[in-house]
Amino acid sequence: GQNIDQPTEMTATEGAIVQINCTYQTSGFNGLFWYQQHAGEAPTFLSYNVLDGLEEKGRFSSFLSRSKGYSYLLLKELQMKDSASYLCAVKGNNRLAFGKGNQVVVIP
């Protein structure tokens, strides 16, 4: 089975940096995804990690440590439009298991 844990909510100021953590336990591992989900909308893909280390994509970076069952998503230069839920999803046994998501609220 799969178990994914994420903190539930955080508030940050426009222009700041936030780090969203995700820990997981899974019987099989084929990669970890981060998605952004605005209220009432479907998730949009942000990043994919399958090997240990940091993947950088513009203002967003994602880190993976497979031995620790740990990942984080780093959001830099926060903008108001970044207010959303950020979902960590682990792929194992050909299916994605999602965490509950971390709600990020960006304030001016």
Add this chain to the structure above:
Amino acid sequence: GAVVSQHPSRVICKSGTSVKIECRSLDFQATTMFWYRQFPKQSLMLMATSNEGSKATYEQGVEKDKFLINHASLTLSTLTVTSAHPEDSSFYICSASPAVGQETQYFGPGTRLLVL
């Protein structure tokens, strides 16, 4: 980029009726499509995995006779909620994986179902 559409985006129906939701991959072929359900402030829960030309694989606890899935072509999967009840009210989201190469799943915009 890969685009997945869903129709309808929102549906309200009476208890006991059936509702069909379509999921289409618009610019790629998808051998596998996934159906998720999301209740408010909850995570996405996988309901079933749909493979083109074969029977869907349902997750534990999901009634296959209630949630009928058909994946008739490489670009279309449908989910029919039969004899819907108020507890079936939820946000239903499909996703699709390209036939070749990528691990990423691309999500449709979701269908909000309200059963009265």
